[in-house]
Amino acid sequence: MLQGELQSPSFLPWVARHSRRLGLTCEILHADARKVVFKVDGQADLIDAFEVGCLLGPFDVWVETITRGPATSDD
Amino acid sequence: MTTAAVRNAWYPVGLLSGLSLDGKSSLLLGEEITVFGSRDGVPEVESGGRALPVVQRFGHLWTSLGYPGKDLFTIPEADHPDRTLVDVGVVRVKCSPLRAVENFLDIAHFPFVHTDILGAESHPEVRDYKVEIRDEVDEVWATKVEFYQPQAAKSAGGGITTEYMYRVPAPTCCVLYKTCPPRPGEWDVIALFVQPLTEDLCDVWPWMALFDEDSTLTELIHFQQLIFVQDRSILENQIPKRLPLDPAMETPTRADLTSVAYRRWLKRQSYTYGAQLVAE
Numbered sequence: 534m535l536q537g538e539l540q541s542p543s544f545l546p547w548v549a550r551h552s553r554r555l556g557l558t559c560e561i562l563h564a565d566a567r568k569v570v571f572k573v574d575g576q577a578d579l580i581d582a583f584e585v586g587c588l589l590g591p592f593d594v595w596v597e598t599i600t601r602g603p604a605t606s607d608d
Numbered sequence: 609m610t611t612a613a614v615r616n617a618w619y620p621v622g623l624l625s626g627l628s629l630d631g632k633s634s635l636l637l638g639e640e641i642t643v644f645g646s647r648d649g650v651p652e653v654e655s656g657g658r659a660l661p662v663v664q665r666f667g668h669l670w671t672s673l674g675y676p677g678k679d680l681f682t683i684p685e686a687d688h689p690d691r692t693l694v695d696v697g698v699v700r701v702k703c704s705p706l707r708a709v710e711n712f713l714d715i716a717h718f719p720f721v722h723t724d725i726l727g728a729e730s731h732p733e734v735r736d737y738k739v740e741i742r743d744e745v746d747e748v749w750a751t752k753v754e755f756y757q758p759q760a761a762k763s764a765g766g767g768i769t770t771e772y773m774y775r776v777p778a779p780t781c782c783v784l785y786k787t788c789p790p791r792p793g794e795w796d797v798i799a800l801f802v803q804p805l806t807e808d809l810c811d812v813w814p815w816m817a818l819f820d821e822d823s824t825l826t827e828l829i830h831f832q833q834l835i836f837v838q839d840r841s842i843l844e845n846q847i848p849k850r851l852p853l854d855p856a857m858e859t860p861t862r863a864d865l866t867s868v869a870y871r872r873w874l875k876r877q878s879y880t881y882g883a884q885l886v887a888e
Binding site: 547550551554555578581582585586588589590591592595 | 853854855856859860861862864865868871872875876885886
């Protein structure tokens with residue numbers, strides 16, 4: 534889950550592109566101007582790299598915090 | 609791009625010991641400046657007929673093209689009377705000023721660029737460390753950084769695990785605190801002050817405050833220059849030339865968290881001179 538100033542319309546396409554570049558599958562579960570929740574599958578160290586990339590994010594977005602947890606059956 | 613944050617920052621423009629009464633031309637953020645020494649002890653910097661603000665600190669003269677809202681940062685450790693203060697000089701590098709700072713913050717390159725000095729190819733791993741943007745001082749700090757080094761300092765007798773702290777107190781300056789071989793419990797201080805000549809060209813002024821009673825000043829300067837010359841060949845060949853503030857240009861990993869914090873901090877204060885904002 535990402536929280537911050539995430540209202541840029543370019544952000545979700547950026548997330549999709551960045552996850553594809555790392556060979557991950559990414560499913561957006563929730564998105565609003567302050568919070569985006571997604572489920573990511575793939576190699577563990579590449580998920581780490583995805584997290585680090587999201588922390589910086591594109592120039593017009595400010596990611597304040599990232600919360601990670603294992604996927605649940607509700608996801 | 610020259611934003612208010614860029615113009616209002618302090619920048620080093622010369623060694624206090626090397627100023628000329630006749631003036632010396634230089635560039636700052638692409639604008640011509642002239643740096644003058646002074647008989648009465650207060651050097652001057654002019655740009656377009658305007659006298660710029662000046663500060664004398666850490667053996668260097670600092671100025672700004674704008675109107676700095678805060679004083680230049682301090683390095684309290686440098687006031688310790690037993691330390692040797694070393695003005696290393698200047699190295700001109702064809703790279704973004706932000707790239708020069710970011711390279712200084714990067715530990716992972718030590719085994720491969722500074723082989724058998726600051727790192728060994730047999731010990732390339734970067735252990736987890738702590739990185740934060742300290743809001744109360746508006747600085748980036750990385751602490752608990754540990755790395756095996758065959759020759760950590762001129763004063764080191766052999767290989768040791770060195771502990772580092774990195775501090776970015778201004779957009780084009782960084783300060784490294786590292787284990788001091790002759791004085792356990794104290795930190796050696798090595799700083800890099802970068803003068804942005806243009807977005808792709810900079811003068812780098814390394815400076816040190818060390819506990820080292822054995823080495824001569826010349827030996828200390830040569831050691832630091834050796835390290836920086838090794839960095840220069842890497843810096844001048846980086847692609848993209850400007851520091852990407854969009855991670856799609858490069859793929860940062862956990863070892864790069866200091867660099868990521870630095871880029872986040874630049875982004876937050878809209879410091880974009882020498883940066884590339886969007887992936888191409």
